[in-house]
Amino acid sequence: MGDSNTEYWKMLRVYFVKYVTPTPSLISTVSLKSFYPIQDKKSYEEFSSLRDRIQKWTAATGVQVLNIETVPIRVGRSQEAKQGYEAMHTSRNNDQVDCWEYIIWVYIKGEFDEPPANVIAPVPPHKTNESCNIM
Secondary structure (H helix, E strand, C coil), rough: CCCCCEEEEEECCCCCCCCCCCCCCCCCCEEEEEECCCEEECCCCCCCCCCHHHHHHHHHCCCCEEEEEEEEEECCCCHHHHHHHCCCCCEEECCCCCEEEEEEEEEEECCCCCCCCCCCCCCCCCCCCCCCCCC
């Protein structure tokens, strides 16, 4: 049992719209904003709180949301621990327990600027966990 590994590959989803006839309102740029659950030493932020933060942020920035995706990310294993969530491949020894964190990707029409701190309070920087343990 301890001699085998499980390999994981991430997939990149591409969304596009093909119009039958060209229109002047075509989207030339799609931006992505990632929202991570705030974590402290005891727990992760609840989904309803994260959803409220996203709604406040979109209202403050005035962006046009094209799509929202909930993305499960493995926590603290192999390449994620070394490279962060941008790692596209990871593996684990089958004796390890998998832990997951759910982040939200918001796809936005055009570019955006972060709102000033007096409008939306900045959140603590997100760190890739090195383990599943929340003390």
